[in-house]
Structures are given as C-alpha cells and as structure tokens.
Amino acid sequence: MALKHAVLAALLDGEYSGYQLAKAFDVGVANFWHALPQQLYAELTRLEAEGLVAGRQVVQETRPNKRLFHVTDEGLAELERFAAAASRPSFIRDDLLVKVQAVDRIDAAPVIAQLTERARMAAAKVEIFEQLLARLRGGLDEAEFLAHGARVGPYLTCLRGLGFERETRDWCERITGVLRERSGTPQHP
Amino acid sequence: MALKHAVLAALLDGEYSGYQLAKAFDVGVANFWHALPQQLYAELTRLEAEGLVAGRQVVQETRPNKRLFHVTDEGLAELERFAAAASRPSFIRDDLLVKVQAVDRIDAAPVIAQLTERARMAAAKVEIFEQLLARLRGGLDEAEFLAHGARVGPYLTCLRGLGFERETRDWCERITGVLRERSGTPQHP
DNA sequence: TTCCCATACTCAAGAATATGACTAATCATA
DNA sequence: TATGATTAGTCATATTCTTGAGTATGGGAA
Numbered sequence: 001m002a003l004k005h006a007v008l009a010a011l012l013d014g015e016y017s018g019y020q021l022a023k024a025f026d027v028g029v030a031n032f033w034h035a036l037p038q039q040l041y042a043e044l045t046r047l048e049a050e051g052l053v054a055g056r057q058v059v060q061e062t063r064p065n066k067r068l069f070h071v072t073d074e075g076l077a078e079l080e081r082f083a084a085a086a087s088r089p090s091f092i093r094d095d096l097l098v099k100v101q102a103v104d105r106i107d108a109a110p111v112i113a114q115l116t117e118r119a120r121m122a123a124a125k126v127e128i129f130e131q132l133l134a135r136l137r138g139g140l141d142e143a144e145f146l147a148h149g150a151r152v153g154p155y156l157t158c159l160r161g162l163g164f165e166r167e168t169r170d171w172c173e174r175i176t177g178v179l180r181e182r183s184g185t186p187q188h189p
Numbered sequence: 190m191a192l193k194h195a196v197l198a199a200l201l202d203g204e205y206s207g208y209q210l211a212k213a214f215d216v217g218v219a220n221f222w223h224a225l226p227q228q229l230y231a232e233l234t235r236l237e238a239e240g241l242v243a244g245r246q247v248v249q250e251t252r253p254n255k256r257l258f259h260v261t262d263e264g265l266a267e268l269e270r271f272a273a274a275a276s277r278p279s280f281i282r283d284d285l286l287v288k289v290q291a292v293d294r295i296d297a298a299p300v301i302a303q304l305t306e307r308a309r310m311a312a313a314k315v316e317i318f319e320q321l322l323a324r325l326r327g328g329l330d331e332a333e334f335l336a337h338g339a340r341v342g343p344y345l346t347c348l349r350g351l352g353f354e355r356e357t358r359d360w361c362e363r364i365t366g367v368l369r370e371r372s373g374t375p376q377h378p
Numbered sequence: 379t380t381c382c383c384a385t386a387c388t389c390a391a392g393a394a395t396a397t398g399a400c401t402a403a404t405c406a407t408a
Numbered sequence: 409t410a411t412g413a414t415t416a417g418t419c420a421t422a423t424t425c426t427t428g429a430g431t432a433t434g435g436g437a438a
Binding site: 190192224225227228251252253 | 432
C-alpha cells in the first residue's frame with residue numbers, strides 16, 4: 001500500500017514522467033523507496049484513475065512522446081491521511097547478511113568478494129548523496145537551511161540515505177578485514 | 190528466493206521448531222531477515238520436502254508436541270551455492286521515510302510523533318543487540334573473539350543490526366529536533 | 379471459574395513485488 | 409553502416425509477502 005504514497009511523495013517536487021520516476025526510484029536518489037519501472041507505470045495508471053495524480057501529454061519531436069504527472073489536491077489529501085496513520089516498522093532484509101550469518105560454515109572467499117563489492121557500491125552512493133545534499137541546500141550552511149529552508153523533506157530523507165550507506169560501507173570494510181584475518185589464522189572453539 | 194536461505198542460515202546454530210524460528214524472525218534477533226510465522230512454517234515444509242532440512246518429533250506432555258529441525262548436508266551445500274552466487278542489492282523501504290519526504294506539504298505533527306516512537310523502538314533494539322553481542326562473545330573481548338572465536342557469523346550480522354538501529358535512533362532524534370524547531374519558526378523560500 | 383496469554387501449528391486468499399519479453403524511435407560510437 | 413545505448417513505455421506471469429481466521433492445550437491472574 002505504500003508504493004502509492006511513495007510515488008505521491010516523489011511527485012511533490014514537480015512534474016515527472018513515468019520514465020523519469022523510474023530512474024529516480026532505481027538509482028541512488030531513491031533514498032526512501034525503491035521500485036521497478038513496471039510497478040511505477042502501473043501505479044501511475046491507478047493513481048490517475050483514482051484522481052490522485054493528473055498527467056499531461058508532452059509531444060516531443062526527437063524523442064517518443066511522454067506524459068508528465070503531478071499530484072492533485074485529492075492526492076495531497078491522501079498523503080495527509082497516510083502520514084497520520086501508523087507506520088509499519090521497517091526491517092533489514094539483505095542477501096549479504098544471510099551469507100555473513102552462515103560464513104563460519106561455508107567458503108568465506110565469495111562472501112569476502114561480495115562484501116568488498118558492496119563496500120564499493122556504498123561508498124559511491126555516499127558520494128552521490130553528499131553531492132545531492134550540497135545541491136539541495138544551495139549556498140546556505142546546513143543548520144541555516146534546516147531551520148529556514150522552504151523544502152527540507154527530501155534533504156532529511158537524503159540524510160538518512162547517507163547515514164545508511166556510510167554504515168553499510170564501514171561495516172563491509174570492517175567485516176572483510178575480520179574475515180581476511182581469520183582465513184589466515186587458526187580458530188579455536 | 191532468499192527466505193529459504195535465511196532459514197537455513199538461522200538453523201545452523203542448532204535445532205529449532207517452527208515456533209521458535211518464528212520468534213527469532215520476528216523479534217530483534219532477526220538482524221538479517223524478517224518473516225511471519227506462516228511463511229516460516231510453509232518454508233520449513235518445502236525445505237523438508239527438498240531434503241535441505243530434517244525434522245524430528247519431540248513429544249511433550251505439558252505442551253503441544255513440536256518438531257525440531259536441523260540443516261542436512263544437502264542444505265549446507267545449497268547454502269554454499271547461494272553464498273557463491275551474486276547478491277541482489279538491498280534497498281531502504283520505509284513508510285516513515287515517505288512521510289518525512291512529504292513533510293513540508295502535510296501536517297508535521299503526526300510525523301513527529303511517529304519519529305519519536307520509532308526512535309524509542311530503535312533505542313530498545315540497540316540495547317537488545319548490545320546484550321546479545323555481550324552474550325555471544327562470552328568472556329572474551331571483541332577483538333579476541335572476532336580473531337579466534339569459533340562462530341562469528343551471528344556476531345557480525347548482529348553488529349550490522351546494532352549499527353542500523355543506532356543510525357535509525359540518531360536520525361529520528363535529529364529530525365524530530367529539526368521539525369519541532371521549524372514548527373515554531375518562520376520559513377522563507 | 380472465566381478469561382486471557384503462551385505454546386504449537388495450519389489453511390486460504392489477497393496484495394505487493396519481481397521477472398521476462400516486447401514495441402519503437404533516435405543518438406552516439408566503432 | 410551495423411551495434412548498442414537511451415528515451416518512453418506495455419503486457420503477462422510468477423514469486424513472495426501479508427492478512428485474517430482457525431485448531432488445540434495448559435497455565436496464571438482477576
């Protein structure tokens with residue numbers, strides 16, 4: 001039920017096509033939700049049918065035509081209702097953690113390789129988020145922007161994304177260190 | 190496809206009944222995956238049919254009988270294959286982040302209330318994880334345990350859970366501060 | 379002594395998500 | 409001048425996850 005509201009929240013900052021939304025929900029920028037293009041196109045269709053978003057056709061000459069969507073008053077009211085209702089707790093669900101959980105009983109080498117790769121990906125996201133944050137606060141320093149800026153929501157979710165990716169990066173680096181050490185030294189029960 | 194492997198990984202530390210597993214996958218201990226009892230019972234049935242786990246009936250007098258499961262050699266081999274294959278990236282997916290993303294355009298009060306509650310929950314999990322870590326490393330200090338301990342997988346995933354919950358707590362507290370400040374002071378575009 | 383909670387588990391149905399295959403045009407690159 | 413990447417979508421199917429309801433027993437509190 002929340003992809004719906006994630007789309008509404010993402011559309012608050014202007015008009016987007018399904019294609020643009022899909023990129024935002026796929027690449028780093030999706031610091032508060034993630035979804036595939038097919039899901040987003042389907043969701044936009046439903047939202048339009050419910051009158052929560054409205055789209056307008058934009059005829060392009062050099063590219064296929066596209067439809068740009070924006071949130072209607074009804075859509076904003078729906079978001080308001082959603083925000084007032086209880087949130088379901090969020091959980092970690094990560095393939096890599098399953099592998100680490102089992103790492104004493106299986107070959108550690110591929111797990112170490114995947115941790116290294118994940119650390120690299122997280123580090124890349126950290127940079128993306130840092131740049132995005134700098135862009136969002138414009139010239140202002142952070143405290144000033146957070147106190148008086150007009151639109152801080154995306155900044156705040158981006159801060160969460162940044163913290164999450166930093167944690168991921170640091171944990172992956174630390175764990176690879178531990179596992180590399182262990183593969184060279186003896187363990188005792 | 191990964192609940193299957195999460196169950197196998199969880200069963201590596203001894204025998205569990207479906208009911209016990211369900212509690213572990215629900216409460217704090219689930220630092221690497223989360224699932225409802227119904228899913229787990231169904232998964233155990235499938236895993237047993239595939240020969241990846243084996244169960245034995247334990248007759249109890251004061252309580253209903255139960256079945257305790259353990260991983261078979263085939264199950265361990267399946268985990269090995271899983272660990273060697275690529276992991277799918279993990280994403281944040283959180284109702285609360287959707288609400289924060291929209292917070293400039295909707296009533297902030299319920300969002301602040303939910304952030305406060307979430308911070309409380311995260312702080313409680315931090316304590317649970319800290320106690321669990323202390324128990325897992327026994328008398329040893331962390332460096333010693335990580336270097337020479339017999340089974341560090343659960344400890345490492347628990348470290349990730351701890352980091353995640355600390356981040357969540359700190360972020361929630363910081364954001365509630367920001368939003369409370371803003372609701373008392375004027376903003377300019 | 380009634381009621382609720384914990385143990386231990388099952389079944390069915392529905393909503394949400396993921397996978398894979400397709401159309402169709404333009405643009406850059408090799 | 410093929411080749412692949414990018415823009416802009418659609419359709420169908422499969423898997424996974426969630427919701428809701430039920431069964432049965434024993435123990436403790438009101």
